[in-house]
Amino acid sequence: MADSTAGVYAKLVGARLRGQMSYRASFVLQCVANALGQLTELAIILVLFNRVSALGGFSVNEVVLMYALAGTAFGIADLVASQLDELPTYIRTGTFDVLLLRPLGTLAQMMASDLQLRKLGRIVAGVVALVYALGHNEIAWSPFTAVLIVVAPLSGAVIFSAIWVLANAVCFWVVDGQELANAVTYGSNAFTSYPATVYDTWLRRFFAFVIPGAFVAYYPSLALLDRPDPLGGPAFLSWISPLVALAAAVVAGLVWRTAVRHYRGTGS
Template identity: 85%
Template sequence: MAEGVPTKTAVYAKLVGARLRGQMSYRTSFALQCVAQAFGQLTELAIILVLFNRISALGGFSVHEVVLMYAIAGTAFGIADLVAGQLDELPTQIRTGRFDVILLRPLGTLAQMMTADLHLRKIGRIVAGLVVLVYALGHNDVAWSPWTALLVVVAPISGAVIFSSVWVAANAVCFWLVDGQEMANAVTYGSNAFTSYPATVYGPWLRRFFAFVVPGAFVAYYPSLALLDRPDPLGGPALLGWISPLVAVAAATAAGLVWRAAVRHYRGTGS
């Protein structure tokens, strides 16, 4: 590459940096938006706590064990929402023809969509998830070892990759169904709701779909079992608690293939 010509990574970094600087220019507004995002995240936790005012266990798990799953899932979803949430705008981009402009640029279409309008305020959701995660780790009998310590770090990141992959694949459907946003939301936000609770509380059909077709069980359920050194009530092998990074790589690869096929299918708005 000729000297002075920026790489694609440098271009993406400059685009993201410009948008983030713009959001940070109104610091009071930014801080309030972060607090609102954190409050929204903690509202979901309040629902769990209300449930445990009526019951002593949920799907065979105590309140602190469920909070651990919720914290891992919430942190992972917050990261994915920050990185991939912009894909919710894809149907509008397609209907208005703005996606045609993206195709004309010498940059990857998926990367352009994911860096188009980063909302830094979503960091509030991530911070809230991390705070709850620290609390949950301190109130559970975690089988600490170098491996479980590493898993605490890797699990939310792997979960974020899984969620982001689901976001990409689900929204890619909009290239075939322009009004497919509701279906995409059912998968993306539905998988978030699924991962916040033990898989044991769901029926067999729903459990199989969100656990393996949409690999939501590998976001928080199986890693939590590994951290707690608990056998899977559903009979799964203990190995499942440790393979979230592999599942994340497989999910990202599959999502990338789906996106490429969808973009090749796209023929423009015709206007």
């Protein structure tokens, strides 16, 4: 049963991807546009360092490392989970009722509904920045940090995806809650691109632990740089991003199931 369900999902995704690849020149241009959009955020960071020598106690190359981890993670999540932004429309128009009639999970159906391959450009830009940052920082190389370089962006992508699910699940109760959802999802991306040390205490605590954005890039960067946390956090926080990602995914899944069970349709 699980194999057949996975096969159906694979066919749905494959059909979407084949359709987008029909116009390859347009696809390439869209990928480049997304990459440039991602690199614009990096340009803002570099402009800041024209005025200051350090940001929150971190040098320009160290901040680029955090930006690269966060940008790569967000790019993956944007590709996989941003389709959830359409949930309010699905609810208002009654389209979500159709998903309930299919013998497939509603969350996976939403995520597979409109995959946009052009968003690969964001991921490529993040990876390029990551390669640069690794070459321009004194990385504490070891088998553990080598694995962390791969695992951290993937864990960050899971965390961002879980945030997307949680934020948009609110729309089952508040149909016009999209602005709130966007503030949480895209706000988390902005938060993770900079050191947590630059934020006020209340904002840092909210985006670091209520919404675990600090585990996307800040703490993994400390591990890669072999630096103690300037905020006084214990050293083990730098290594537990996969566990935080797993916990976030479990919570997001439970909240989504609860929201769907309480969904009563549009009444139309």
